[in-house]
Amino acid sequence: MGLIDVPQDLFPGVEELDLSLNPIEYLYNVSFIPYQNIRKLSLYYNDLKEIAPAAFHSMPELQYLNLGANKFLDAITSEMFRLCKKLSHLSFTGTSLLRMFPSDTLRWLPSLQMLDLSYTGLRYINITSCNSAIHNLTIDLRGNKFEALIPTTFNIDCQLDFLNLNRCRAFIFLLDPDTIAAIRTRSLSLGHNNLAPEIWQLFFTGIGSSEIEELRLRNTNVEDVYPEYFALLGGKRLRVLDLSNNDLSDLAQMGFLTLPFISTLVLDRCEITHIDPTYFSRMKGLRVLRLNFNNIYKIGQDDSNSAWDIDLQELYLVSNSIEIIHETAFKGLTNLTKLVLRGNKDLSDVWISAVTGLNNLRYLDLSGCLLTTIMLHAPNLETFVYSNCKRLDYMSQIGEVFSQTKSIKHVFLGNSSITSFWTPYTSNNISLFQGMRNLISLDVKMNQIDLLQAGLFVDLVYLIQIDLSNCQIKVIEANAFEGLQRLHTLFVQGNRFQYLPPEVLKNVGQLQNINLEDNQIRYLDRDLFVNKSKLKYLTLADNRLTLVNQSTFQPILNTLSFIDISNNELGCTCELKWLPIWLAGPITVMNENYTRCSSSSFEKLREKPLMSFKPGELCGPNIALYCSLPIVTTWIIIVLVFAYRHRWFLKYKLFLLKMAVIGYREIRDARDFDDYEFHVNIMFAEEDEEWVRDRFRPVLEELLPEYERKLYGDDDLPLGMHYYDAVHYVVEKSYKTIVLVSRAAIQDNWFIIKFRTAADQVNDTQIENMVVIFLEDIPDDELPFLVRLYLSDRKPYLSWEEEEGFHEYFWQKLTKMLKINLRCNNVIPPE
Numbered sequence: 147m148g149l150i151d152v153p154q155d156l157f158p159g160v161e162e163l164d165l166s167l168n169p170i171e172y173l174y175n176v177s178f179i180p181y182q183n184i185r186k187l188s189l190y191y192n193d194l195k196e197i198a199p200a201a202f203h204s205m206p207e208l209q210y211l212n213l214g215a216n217k218f219l220d221a222i223t224s225e226m227f228r229l230c231k232k233l234s235h236l237s238f239t240g241t242s243l244l245r246m247f248p249s250d251t252l253r254w255l256p257s258l259q260m261l262d263l264s265y266t267g268l269r270y271i272n273i274t275s276c277n278s279a280i281h282n283l284t285i286d287l288r289g290n291k292f293e294a295l296i297p298t299t300f301n302i303d304c305q306l307d308f309l310n311l312n313r314c315r316a317f318i319f320l321l322d323p324d325t326i327a328a329i330r331t332r333s334l335s336l337g338h339n340n341l342a343p344e345i346w347q348l349f350f351t352g353i354g355s356s357e358i359e360e361l362r363l364r365n366t367n368v369e370d371v372y373p374e375y376f377a378l379l380g381g382k383r384l385r386v387l388d389l390s391n392n393d394l395s396d397l398a399q400m401g402f403l404t405l406p407f408i409s410t411l412v413l414d415r416c417e418i419t420h421i422d423p424t425y426f427s428r429m430k431g432l433r434v435l436r437l438n439f440n441n442i443y444k445i446g447q448d449d450s451n452s453a454w455d456i457d458l459q460e461l462y463l464v465s466n467s468i469e470i471i472h473e474t475a476f477k478g479l480t481n482l483t484k485l486v487l488r489g490n491k492d493l494s495d496v497w498i499s500a501v502t503g504l505n506n507l508r509y510l511d512l513s514g515c516l517l518t519t520i521m522l523h524a525p526n527l528e529t530f531v532y533s534n535c536k537r538l539d540y541m542s543q544i545g546e547v548f549s550q551t552k553s554i555k556h557v558f559l560g561n562s563s564i565t566s567f568w569t570p571y572t573s574n575n576i577s578l579f580q581g582m583r584n585l586i587s588l589d590v591k592m593n594q595i596d597l598l599q600a601g602l603f604v605d606l607v608y609l610i611q612i613d614l615s616n617c618q619i620k621v622i623e624a625n626a627f628e629g630l631q632r633l634h635t636l637f638v639q640g641n642r643f644q645y646l647p648p649e650v651l652k653n654v655g656q657l658q659n660i661n662l663e664d665n666q667i668r669y670l671d672r673d674l675f676v677n678k679s680k681l682k683y684l685t686l687a688d689n690r691l692t693l694v695n696q697s698t699f700q701p702i703l704n705t706l707s708f709i710d711i712s713n714n715e716l717g718c719t720c721e722l723k724w725l726p727i728w729l730a731g732p733i734t735v736m737n738e739n740y741t742r743c744s745s746s747s748f749e750k751l752r753e754k755p756l757m758s759f760k761p762g763e764l765c766g767p768n769i770a771l772y773c774s775l776p777i778v779t780t781w782i783i784i785v786l787v788f789a790y791r792h793r794w795f796l797k798y799k800l801f802l803l804k805m806a807v808i809g810y811r812e813i814r815d816a817r818d819f820d821d822y823e824f825h826v827n828i829m830f831a832e833e834d835e836e837w838v839r840d841r842f843r844p845v846l847e848e849l850l851p852e853y854e855r856k857l858y859g860d861d862d863l864p865l866g867m868h869y870y871d872a873v874h875y876v877v878e879k880s881y882k883t884i885v886l887v888s889r890a891a892i893q894d895n896w897f898i899i900k901f902r903t904a905a906d907q908v909n910d911t912q913i914e915n916m917v918v919i920f921l922e923d924i925p926d927d928e929l930p931f932l933v934r935l936y937l938s939d940r941k942p943y944l945s946w947e948e949e950e951g952f953h954e955y956f957w958q959k960l961t962k963m964l965k966i967n968l969r970c971n972n973v974i975p976p977e
Contacts, residue, residue, distance in 0.1 A: 152177040159183050161207075166190040171218075173201040183207055191215040199225040208233055214262070215240035224248040227255055237262035239286070249274040252304060258283060264310070265289040269299070276304035284308040294320035297328075306331035312364075313338045321345050326352025333386075337364035346371050350378040360386040368392050373401030380405060383431075388412040398425055410434040420444040423454040423478065432456050438464035445475040453478030465489035473497040473521075476504060484509040488531070495519045513558075522547045533560040533589075545569040545578050555584055560613070561592035567602045577602045584608060591615040591637070600625035600895075608632055615661070616640035621902070624649050624895055632656050639663035639685065645931050648673035659683040663710070666690055669931055672697040685710040687737060692717050692744065696724040703728060710736035716756060718747035723761035730757070797955060814966055819881040825853035826964065827880035829873075829900050831891035834921060835859060838886070849961050873900050877907050881915065882964050888921040892930050905936050912970045917963050918943035 149168040156163070161183050170192040177198075178184065184205045194216040202208060209232050213219065220243040227233065234257045238244055244266040252258060256279035263271075268290040276283075283306050292300065292314050302309070309331040318341065326349060334353075341349065353361060361384055368389050379402075387408050394400060394416035402408070408429055418440040426432060435458055442463060446452065458479050468490045476482065480503050487493060493515040498504055500523045507524040511531040520543050530551075532544065541564065548554065557579075567590075569576040579585065585606050595617045603609065609630050615637045624647035627633070633654050639661045648671035651657060658680050667689040675681065681702050691714040699706075709729075716722060729735050735757070743751040743759065751759055789796060819825050826846075830838055838858060846856075857863070857880070863872040877883055883904045891897045904916045918936065920943065926934065937943065942963055944956060 154180055156181065162186040164188045165192070166212075167192075169193045171195050173197045175200040175203070177201055179204045181205065186210040188212040189216070193217070194219045197222065197226060199223055202226055203229045206231070209257075210235045212237045213241065214238055217242055220244060221246070222248065222251075224251040224254060227251060230255060232257050234258060235260045235262075238266055239264045240266070242267045244268065247271055247273070252276045252280065256280060260284050260286070262286045263290070267291055269293060271300060271302065273302045273304055280304065282307040284310070286310045287314075289313045292318055294318065295325050296320060296322040297325055300325055302329065304330065308333040309335070311336050311339075318345065321348045321352075323348050323352035323355070327355035329356060329358070331358060333360035333362070334358050335362040335364070337362055337366060337391075340367050343370070343372060343375075347375050347378070350375050354378050354380075354382045359384065360388070362386070362388040363392075364388060365391040368402075369394055369396070369400070371401065373399070373404070376401030376405060381407070383407040384409070386410040386412065390414040390416065393417050395419060397421065404428050407431045410436070412436045413440070414438045416440055418442055422446055423452050426458075427455045429456060432458060434458075434460040434462075436462040437466070438462050440466050442466040443468060446472070457481050460484040460486075462486045463490070468493050470494065471496045471498065473499045473502050476502055479504065481506050483507060486511040487515065488513040490515050493517065497521050499523050517543070519543070520547060522551065524551060526553050527551045528553060529556040529558075530554055531558040533558050533562060535562045537563070541566075541578065542570050545576075548578065548582055549580070552581060553584055554582060555586045557582075557585060557587070558589040559593070560589050562590075564590065564593040565595065567595065575601065577605070579603060579606060581605055587611040589613045591617065593617050595619055596621070598622045598626045600628060603627060604629035606630060611635040611637075613637040614641070619643055621899070622646060622650055625653075626650060627654050630654050635659040637661045639665070641665050644668055644690075646671065646674060651675070651678060654678075655680070657681055661685040662689070664688040668692070668935075670694060670698045671931065674698060675701045678702055679705050681705060682707045684708070685736070686714070687712045687740075689714055691715065692746065693721060694725060696728075699728070706733055708734045708736055710741075711756075712737035712740035712742075714741075715744040715746070716742075718743035718751040718754075718756065718759045720761070720765040722759075723765045726757055726759045727761060814968055817881075817967070819853060822881040823855070823879040824857055824876060824881065825855045826850075826882045826884060827857045827876050828859065828884045828886065829897075829904070830859055830886035831888060831894050831897055832860075833890035834886055834888050837921065842886075845957060849957060850964060853964070869896075870899070874903055877904050881967065883907070883916045884964075885916065885918050886921055887918060887924070887933065889924060889928075892924070892928070892933070898930055898932060901930075901936075902932055905932065908970070914942055914968045914970055916942075917960070919960075920945040 147168055149165065149170060151170060152165065152173070158180055160181055163181065163184050163186070166188050167190070170189065171194060173194065175198045178201065182204055185207050187205070187208060187210065190212045191214070194213070195218045197219070202211070206229060208230050211230075211233060214237045219241050222244070227236075233255050236255070236258065239262045242265065245268065247263060247268065249272045252261075252273060253275040254277070256277040258277075258280055259282055261283065264286045265288065268287065269292060271287070283304060285302065285306060288310050289312075294300070295318060309329060312335055318339070369392055384405070384407065387402065387405070387410070389402065390412055391414070394413060395418060397418050403425055406429060409431055411429070411432055411434070414436055415438070418437060420442060421437065423446060426435070443466070445468070453474070454476065455478060459481055461476070461479070461482060461484070464486055465488070468487065469492045471487070471493070476485070476498070482504055483506055485504070485507060488511045491514060493512070494517060496512065496517060496519070499521055502523065504524050505526060507527055509529040510522070510524065510527060513531050513533045513535065515535060516537055517535070518537070530547070567578045569578050569580075579588070579602065583605055586608060588606070588609060588611070591613045592615070595614070596619065598614070598619050598621065600623045603612075606629055610632060611634060612630070616639070619638065619641040620643055622643055627636075627650060631653055634656055636654070636657060636659070640663070642665065644666045646667070651674065655677055657678055659682065663685045664687070667686070668691065670691070672695055675698065678701055682705070684702070684706055687710045691711070693716070694711070735741065738757060739755065741756045743754050743756055745752050748764055828838065843858060857876060863869075863876060867875065885901055885904055908914060908916050923945070944960060946956065
């Protein structure tokens with residue numbers, strides 16, 4: 147911005163002020179007097195040369211101060227920070243001319259947690275006093291130029307949590323063991339340094355007498371350290387020894403393997419190619435071993451059955467080159483609770499049997515592996531992770547793992563090319579999760595589940611969270627979540643379904659969080675949230691909702707805390723007037739700026755935020771409408787009575803008129819009925835079979851004798867096929883499909899699936915080869931959404947009436963419909 151001084155005309159209540167990248171040279175005692183509420187101040191990369199002693203005294207709330215990369219700043223005083231009692235983060239990183247840090251600075255800073263003096267060019271440091279209230283302090287001294295670590299050049303009289311001395315190599319040539327022993331820090335890092343052998347001896351002598359619990363020596367060429375030097379740590383109880391990024395390919399010869407009191411050993415990226423249990427036999431205190439990102443291809447010797455002789459509890463072998471886990475690979479690790487084999491891309495066979503003895507294993511991660519064989523005997527396993535795996539032939543073995551390990555509480559199978567949750571190669575439908583009554587969380591996101599069927603989760607009575615996001619789900623059956631009475635969180639975002647059955651959440655009474663984001667939902671049934679009074683979070687963003695009814699949300703109006711309905715196609719009209727009123731209440735609206743009115747809204751609201759909709763201004767009473775309502779109502783009643791008395795005559799004449807006027811505009815399909823395997827396929831509910839046999843079939847046979855290949859109901863479906871596949875096959879191969887709709891039919895889930903199959907065939911082929919016949923007068927609000935959606939698209943349908951005068955019109959209209967197949971043409975108006 148080019149500021150040369152601290153501006154004095156900013157908002158007085160500012161709490162965060164970033165003045166980085168300016169040429170400011172001086173800070174005066176009055177520079178920040180107008181800004182007493184500042185909590186975070188950055189003066190990074192300025193040209194500061196001098197800071198007045200009281201420059202920061204006017205900011206009692208200051209918590210974060212960055213004075214880094216000020217290349218001309220060569221001196222500071224402790225007086226500057228005398229009133230900064232809340233300062234927790236102080237940084238001088240990259241201030242390269244800073245040669246000295248005042249020894250008593252920390253006595254004024256009781257809240258300090260981070261002091262960053264990295265890359266400042268310091269050659270010595272002497273901190274003689276420290277505020278007794280300081281806890282968990284980290285001091286970063288990376289990249290400085292300490293030539294000697296002796297009492298006269300290196301003294302920090304503070305209790306530290308972490309001291310970072312990385313990247314000081316090529317400078318330290320003198321070291322006093324007592325100076326190292328006097329460092330009061332929980333963790334010390336001396337990584338990216340290359341010390342001479344005699345320096346290592348002195349360093350380990352000092353560490354052995356210190357209170358340090360964690361020692362990190364990454365990229366320090368420890369492979370060149372004499373084994374006897376590590377022996378100086380023989381009596382030291384180190385919680386963590388991190389030797390990552392060193393060349394330890396000859397692991398068996400490393401001196402640190404003799405240390406009996408190391409609790410955690412980290413050997414990541416150390417070019418190790420194989421390990422043997424005998425390597426660690428003298429490390430009796432070892433509990434956690436990390437061997438990630440090496441080139442390990444073998445565990446143990448081919449000609450040896452030696453077992454592990456340590457009480458290891460966690461073993462990490464991430465991203466190695468292991469191909470086979472033999473049953474003796476982990477033999478002896480009877481107390482192992484966590485085994486992570488993630489990212490071993492060549493791992494194909496895992497044999498963990500009773501011989502292996504992993505009876506206490508609680509956590510197993512096999513993500514990113516390409517298993518062909520898995521045998522797992524781990525009776526107390528609680529967490530099983532097998533994500534990001536692309537083999538399609540392993541699910542039967544995973545099913546066996548689940549069936550033999552009933553103690554599992556957490557399962558992760560995300561992005562694993564799963565196409566069905568039914569166990570393969572079984573004669574009956576057996577859920578992959580059958581019997582897993584202890585399961586608490588299930589993650590199966592990013593798989594390829596087209597249909598979510600009922601019965602999959604009936605045994606998961608203690609499941610709290612399930613993640614089915616991005617699974618390409620098109621249809622969710624009504625009882626798909628049956629059995630999940632304790633479910634709290636349901637993630638089904640990123641799928642492709644358009645509709646949720648009203649009873650789909652019927653038995654999920656504990657539900658608190660539902661994410662339905664990024665689907666194709668057009669409509670929410672009014673019974674969807676019945677008995678969902680515990681629901682707190684609801685996400686409906688990125689769907690195709692144009693209207694949401696107040697009756698749908700009535701059960702959760704007073705309990706919902708957060709809602710996201712952004713990026714939908716909401717029409718801001720008077721039908722939606724209840725929504726902005728509700729959202730203006732105590733509920734939190736997520737992504738409010740993206741919750742907008744669609745182009746079908748009132749003109750002044752189009753593409754405007756939903757919360758700008760003021761129903762009181764646009765949806766008031768219409769006086770003229772109310773006055774004319776009685777007259778209009780009377781005329782409507784007269785017209786309706788007349789039309790009803792002559793309805794069949796009028797409908798028949800209108801039908802003939804339509805044929806005469808717009809018949810030439812019909813676009814017929816070129817194929818004849820003999821070009822199809824079946825001429826007519828009639829689908830109906832079992833309760834309507836008698837009507838079809840006695841009243842429908844005889845007349846149809848008489849009117850269309852040339853249609854010889856007719857299928858009546860499920861009894862005529864092809865043999866040898868799964869029921870759903872047979873229905874799909876018949877619909878696809880039929881010239882005409884007749885669907886008989888009755889009250890009994892719409893209560894049958896399989897009938898609804900058959901209806902969807904026929905409707906999808908019309909949409910896919912763009913041929914109107916489906917005819918719907920209503921056997922009863924069913925009110926609109928009782929019809930399933932799919933049927934209403936079909937009718938809204940002006941697809942052909944007929945209604946059956948018992949009056950004798952109606953039958954002639956019905957059979958003539960049906961005959962015409964069955965003799966031709968029209969191409970879908972939205973230009974032609976409906977009847």
